[in-house]
Amino acid sequence: MPGKKRIDIIDQQFGTMLVLKEVDPGSNYTRMFLCRCVLCETERVYSMNLLRKGRITSCKSSACRKDRYKKSQESLDSNRVDGIMPSALIRKTRENTATGVKGVNVAYTKKGTKRYRAFISIGGKTHRLGNFDDLDAAILAREKAEAEYHQPILEKAKLQKARKEIE
Structure with missing residues (x-):
């Protein structure tokens, strides 16, 4: 055998x-x-x-974990622009939102009236854009805020990526 x-x-x-x-x-x-x-x-x-x-x-081992954590943080930091991850700005909208739009929530007043709250988060801070009677106005406010806050960071990220590819 x-x-x-x-x-x-x-x-x-x-x-x-x-x-x-x-x-x-x-x-x-x-x-x-x-x-x-x-x-x-x-x-x-x-x-x-x-x-x-x-x-x-x-x-x-703790030394090895610290080393891996440090390396992962360095790779994350190298992708950041002004302390912000550009990939977080272009994420898809979650499927379970009431409005189906990123940065727009449904809120009800004490009387039961339906209102829409628009907001945008950048650099760990949430900017409230206002309460709106209709969804279209809230979406418009959110799109204006994206152009003001997100667009400059996304453009810097493209430049930063192009520089890395050249080097």
């Missing part, structure tokens, strides 16, 4: 973990491997099953 072919994973990398050598088997005779994190040089022992199934992709 031929035996199973043993899979060799030494010198393979799973996420940030590089497999160094096989160590003594764990409980239930599972194959265990010594791995080193390529970011923080931490060494840990993991089972072959966890590595191959993708359950282990980093060492999860």
Whole structure:
């Protein structure tokens, strides 16, 4: 009866973990491997099953987490224009809005009259554009505010992206 072919994973990398050598088997005779994190040089022992199934992709040490967080923040900051993410300005409208328009909500007065509130958020601050009797007026106010607040940032983002592509 031929035996199973043993899979060799030494010198393979799973996420940030590089497999160094096989160590003594764990409980239930599972194959265990010594791995080193390529970011923080931490060494840990993991089972072959966890590595191959993708359950282990980093060492999860605090130093490594801080490094990954710092790198992700740097990539986010490089995309910002004046502290604002341009991608947030052009997001689609949510499907569960009462009006179907981004930045326009339905509000009811104490008498039960239906009113429309228009607003726009930029740089963490919400600017209230007013209350309107009809939806079209609220939409018009929102579009004017987008031209005033969002358009300059989107234009700067295009210039910034063009400069990055040139470099």
